[in-house]
Amino acid sequence: MIEHPRICIVGAGAIGGLFAGRLAHAGNAISVLARGRTLEALRTHGMRLESQGQRMAPPVRASDDAAELGPQDIVIITVKAPALPEVARSIAPMVGADTIVIPALNGIPWWFFLAPGQPLAGTRLRSVDPEGAIETHLPLPQVLGAVVFASASTPEPGLSRHASGDRLVFGEPGGGTSARAETVAALFSRAGFNASASADVRTDIWTKLLGNACFNPVSMLTGAHTDVMIDDSRLHDLFVAMMEEALALGSRLGLSTQVSSRDRIAFTRSLGHVKTSMLQDVEAGRPVEIDSILGALVEAAGAMRFPTPALDAVYALARMRARMLGLYPG
Incomplete structure (x- = not known):
């Protein structure tokens, strides 16, 4: 991965705002794909974050148009699961051949059984990806699994209030260690998270x-x-x-x-x-x-x-x- 990666957060809600705020505050160039009142707030005030007794509002590049933001090195998806099929389609202009896609979501992700060598290997979870739209637009080789052990809220658009927890885990869907998981974990660690790479993220x-x-x-x-x-x-x-x-x-x-x-x-x-x-x-x-x-x-x-x-x-x-x-x- 390049030394100063282009990073986009898709969805600036509670967790997305926590990521965007901390990463931008640490000196990373952060883009945020947002819309409506959240987009207006980001353009006016930056990404406002209250965390660990600190208040910060680092500037971020915000847009509701994925094509305007362009190809990214890392795309971190923090929307709610019901929105993911449409989001997967809409972010195509940001996902290049080498882009790492990190879905930081609640529950079991669509990719959970897609990797070979495990029980139910190749099974598409119809409860989360009924038409295969996510699987089609976010190819498994580009996906890096993530688990977020943090609590945050969004009292108003463009403001994330971090309550507790800062542990993050990253890992390959098929298991095992990888340089990219280690690199992403190090990126978040430098932004103040307790981040690590896991050989068994499932x-x-x-x-x-x-x-x-x-x-x-x-x-x-x-x-x-x-x-x-x-x-x-x-x-x-x-x-x-x-x-x-x-x-x-x-x-x-x-x-x-x-x-x-x-x-x-x-x-x-x-x-x-x-x-x-x-x-x-x-x-x-x-x-x-x-x-x-x-x-x-x-x-x-x-x-x-x-x-x-x-x-x-x-x-x-x-x-x-x-x-x-x-x-x-x-």
């Missing part, structure tokens, strides 16, 4: 999924924060059942997370009064990421003929709830 994704797949959809159903749910004995038992199913499925898929369900639940409880991203989306009237966070997991279980009754039930209820709120297609 397991890292699955480990994060354990919490998201349980707490997010149930919070949407109940309207409750994580601590309130975990302290309810019946919901606690439900979370244990869901995580045990996810852990067992992961083991069948060759993903050894080395974490117990009760330890994972206890960790989330230690974080305090947390409102999940899915509950935030419901309250804001935004489409929910129910398919990438839970639907893809249920789809994988079906493909493996592996029973997941608790996960199936919560997925069915959450989908119907989102549909009745007008936040889910169909």
Whole structure:
């Protein structure tokens, strides 16, 4: 990779704003693909970020036209999963033959089973890429996997408020080490993140999924924060059942997370009064990421003929709830 790569952040929401703000503040030339009020705010004020007691507003090049921004060395996608098929089409002018595409998304990404040499190899997850649009426009050899262990919010357009966490993991979809994963991790480390390269990013994704797949959809159903749910004995038992199913499925898929369900639940409880991203989306009237966070997991279980009754039930209820709120297609 070149010494001063051209980097574009696609979507300047909470996490995208955190990336753009920190990377630009560290001296990188950052472009942001945005639209509407966010685009106006970026052009007027720069990328405003509140993080670790600091307030910064480094300038960024912002546009709603991918062709205007031109080919990039690194494209980091931070939009919500329901928007990804259209985004994959629209960013084509920025993706050259050597561009590294990093989807920093919640849930299971479309590429999770595409690499060879693993259970379900070559399987397209129809729950996240039903028509294959993402797979077509973002070729697997250009994709670098990512996991984000950070919490941030967007109180207003063009402003990211970083709450906690700065750990990032990057890795190849097919596993193993690579120079580009190490280089990208070093780039983010210089911007103040706790970033590392992983030889098994799929397991890292699955480990994060354990919490998201349980707490997010149930919070949407109940309207409750994580601590309130975990302290309810019946919901606690439900979370244990869901995580045990996810852990067992992961083991069948060759993903050894080395974490117990009760330890994972206890960790989330230690974080305090947390409102999940899915509950935030419901309250804001935004489409929910129910398919990438839970639907893809249920789809994988079906493909493996592996029973997941608790996960199936919560997925069915959450989908119907989102549909009745007008936040889910169909």
